Amino acid sequence: MTPRSSGIDLWAADVLVDPYPTYRALRELGDVVYLTHSNLYALTGYDVIKDALADPARFSSAQGVGFNDGVNQALQGTSLASDPPTHTQLRAALSENLTPRALRGLGEQIKANAQALVARLVKQPSFDAIDEIARRFPIGVVADLVGFQGEARANMLRWGQAAMEVIGPMNQRTVENFPIAGELYGYCSQITQDALTPGSVGWGVFEAENNGMIPAGAARHIIHQYLGAGLDTTLAAIGNTVALFGRFPEAFAKVRADLSLVPSAFNEVLRYYSPVHVWSRVTTQDVEVGGATIPGGSRIAVMLGAGNRDPRHYANPDIFDVTRNPIDHLSFGYGPHGCAGQGLARMEGAAIIEALATQIKSFRIGEVARAPSNVTVSFDTVPVIGLEVA
Numbered sequence: 001m002t003p004r005s006s007g008i009d010l011w012a013a014d015v016l017v018d019p020y021p022t023y024r025a026l027r028e029l030g031d032v033v034y035l036t037h038s039n040l041y042a043l044t045g046y047d048v049i050k051d052a053l054a055d056p057a058r059f060s061s062a063q064g065v066g067f068n069d070g071v072n073q074a075l076q077g078t079s080l081a082s083d084p085p086t087h088t089q090l091r092a093a094l095s096e097n098l099t100p101r102a103l104r105g106l107g108e109q110i111k112a113n114a115q116a117l118v119a120r121l122v123k124q125p126s127f128d129a130i131d132e133i134a135r136r137f138p139i140g141v142v143a144d145l146v147g148f149q150g151e152a153r154a155n156m157l158r159w160g161q162a163a164m165e166v167i168g169p170m171n172q173r174t175v176e177n178f179p180i181a182g183e184l185y186g187y188c189s190q191i192t193q194d195a196l197t198p199g200s201v202g203w204g205v206f207e208a209e210n211n212g213m214i215p216a217g218a219a220r221h222i223i224h225q226y227l228g229a230g231l232d233t234t235l236a237a238i239g240n241t242v243a244l245f246g247r248f249p250e251a252f253a254k255v256r257a258d259l260s261l262v263p264s265a266f267n268e269v270l271r272y273y274s275p276v277h278v279w280s281r282v283t284t285q286d287v288e289v290g291g292a293t294i295p296g297g298s299r300i301a302v303m304l305g306a307g308n309r310d311p312r313h314y315a316n317p318d319i320f321d322v323t324r325n326p327i328d329h330l331s332f333g334y335g336p337h338g339c340a341g342q343g344l345a346r347m348e349g350a351a352i353i354e355a356l357a358t359q360i361k362s363f364r365i366g367e368v369a370r371a372p373s374n375v376t377v378s379f380d381t382v383p384v385i386g387l388e389v390a
């Protein structure tokens, strides 16, 4: 059977700032919907998304995971744009430095930094949670992780945002961001070990290359990926956290009353507002999904955000419930490419939630704004007002 089709443009500004009605409309059309506007097959349901991500033989990453040819070419050679067995090798090198053991030392530092940041902020009557927490905090974490100093630190936010934006189709946002993503690529391709803080994870990746544990030239790719994948996503997740606690004060009160809910609350933030709303694959052969056939060689829109709101998998999916603990959400992907940095992202999210919950009794938020962005679902401003210190 041919999948049902829709003329919806996933990258229209009004869809990007509020994608949830579109997710519902597409899910109701089917688990697979052909998007005539972009010539894509969208996977919309939780189960079909999970199955596709677990099946790299039929849903391949080798032709890139973005929605334009330029980015898919630029991604060649990275773990993101590879399938097993090549992927297995690249992935081992990349995740070696992000294992819980490797991150153990960093965890305490991240917690202390989050507490210190919130302690400074609660002295002010109001602040913008995006500028002061969501942007500032992950930049510090990733910069320390990689061991960046100087020029790179100052440019990380622009570079990280551009690296995600160019995953989109060839629209204006992508065109404007290509030169900025190119700066990041240029910087990473000439970076040397002595530019990084001795003992940092980035420095260690070069040590691994020097010792022949990873192929020559791989260290620069890995550092590029930490920056490209690890910043804008975490920024979105942390901003979404504050916005959701502001919108649902009873949820914040529950976490304050029981700090063991912190990991569950962060999982629910990630499920409710998936930071990466769509990602891509290409079918290697004709594939039957939910009774519909996707032709081989088709570009797929893997709608992680729609899967996370699938009522067949999560009861009352549009309700934000910090006790739900949806550990199986799709926001970190699934299968061989499942986010290599999720341990770090979870540490960052938990540290911020704990710092807010221990130092703030209650707060309100002013008018929030989302800026349309091709891949990440994040807020541009979340004013925190009416703050009562704990």
Ligand code: HEM
Residues within 6 Å of the ligand: 053, 061, 065, 079, 080, 081, 091, 094, 142, 225, 226, 227, 229, 230, 231, 233, 234, 237, 275, 276, 279, 330, 331, 332, 333, 334, 336, 337, 338, 339, 340, 341, 342, 344, 345
């Ligand atoms: C809340 C924050 C984050 C979210 C929502 C997120 C999301 C994702 C998703 C959806 C994928 C799967 C891509 C695919 O299937 O093709 C992925 C992969 C990846 N992520 Fe994350 N990520 C986050 C934070 C981080 C951090 C902090 C780092 C590292 C510093 C990181 C590094 C990576 C890398 C290297 C990959 C590629 C893995 C591979 O190709 O095997 N991510 N991430």
